Amino acid sequence: MRKHITLLHCLLVFSEEGHAKPRTAGSHSGPDVVDGQNAKPAQFPYQISMQIVNKHFCGGSILNENYILTASHCTKEFNSTDQHLITVVAGTINVNESLETRHVAKIIQHEDYQHDNSDKNDICLLKLDRPLKFNSKIKPVTLAEAHTPIPTGSPVQLSGWGSLGGEDNKKPTIL
Secondary structure (H helix, E strand, O other), rough: OOOOEEEEEEEEOOOOOOOOOOOOOOOOOOEEEOOOOOOOHHHHHHHHOOOOOOEEEEEEEEEOEEEEEOOOOHHOOOOOOOOOOOOEEEOOOOOOOOEEEEOOOOOOOOOOOOOOEEOOOOOEEEHHHHHHHOOEOOOOOOOOOOOOOOOOOOOEEOOOOOOOOOOOOOOOOOO
């Protein structure tokens, strides 16, 4: 049985295959994941793309048909009058495809999140304007049970459309 746990906007899937290769790159203060592979359709059915005017800017994980888990730093520039501009795209590995879309009805940031210290309490819920319809490409993430020990050195698999690095900060279109 595979155990899944969502941590902010990175989805960690604990399995026997693959591993992340962290390294410090450029001026970034933390580890980067390099040498990734494109996802297969429906491989990460809980991964969503957050978009403004059809442009991806952050990822998240489907908790249930009404809520998405993401990072607070992804939503810190939005308020109750413009949160509806965020489109949640589900069911695809390509950020240029809009198979199933919803708008954000409410942003719920961690009460102790501070915009100037984006690493602390950087977690957020998005309430959707209408429920997602689950199918083989759209499913909620299966979370590990509370207090499940994860041994140090456990192999993990990450999914996301993060920066590929380099001077131009290029981002991939395929998950």
